[in-house]
Amino acid sequence: MALIELQKVRKAFGPKVVYESLDLAIERGEAVTVIGGSGMGKSVMLKMLIGLLSVDAGEIRFDGKAIQNAPQKELGAVRRRIGMLFQGAALFDSLDVHGNVAYPLLEHGRPTREEVDARVAECLEDVGLPGIERMRVAELSGGMKKRVGLARAIAMRPEVLLYDEPTTGLDPIAVAHIVDLIVELNDRYDVTTIVVTHDMPAAFRVSDRIAMIDRGHVIFDGTPDEIRQSADPRVRDFIEGNAPETDDIQTLLRYGG
């Protein structure tokens, strides 16, 4: 049984239909990348998975249980098992780094101050930013914000990590760092990973499987090798339009072309 299953999911905002009937299944431990053009509904999909947005019809199951219309308590239990790095990191400006990373711990339990401090320190270390607890959000670079967002996402030691455009707007070094982290977390902690991106080099590096959404449907679902060989013009246009600059040899080397 798949860990996460979307079945015939429909989602519209007023007259705007984002998904007519979306089907997608993610197995435990897999690293799946969802690609698709801007406005195709990638962020909406992730938000539906954690119950931040409702579905109009169809079903989303997590570990066999339907999450739509689940009582608040059950939804809370599911959310505890899923960490999400939001598009733009979505840190709280009013809190320092410690406050941001500690947030889910305090939201979901009653840990002691020592437990919180230890976990925050551990998570910051995991993302390569040890000791920055007292920095303010305004002092962080874009890449650091994403990594602090990731530290917050892993604070509950989730089984599933969702990443919304983790590399967008970052310089190549910060991109490489985040991509390495995604791979490492997937391997080391054995988490199930869903990455939403239009960064094809990143997609090729992190994915066991790539699904492309276009106009409300999954139009491709296969391995990185299979997508490279796809003859579908929509797929070709997308991956060629989002490939690295061919003269950027560093990027090609880093991602293995």
Ligand SMILES: Nc1ncnc2c1ncn2[C@@H]1O[C@H](COP(=O)(O)OP(=O)(O)OP(=O)(O)O)[C@@H](O)[C@H]1O
């Ligand atoms: N809360 C909302 N209310 C109304 N419309 C929304 C809402 N959230 C998303 N939409 C619409 O749903 C569509 C899909 O949005 P979504 O943010 O999922 O796109 P995306 O694929 O993540 O795009 P991008 O690559 O630009 O992040 C868009 O047309 C957007 O305007």
Ligand SMILES: [Mg+2]
């Ligand atoms: Mg988005």
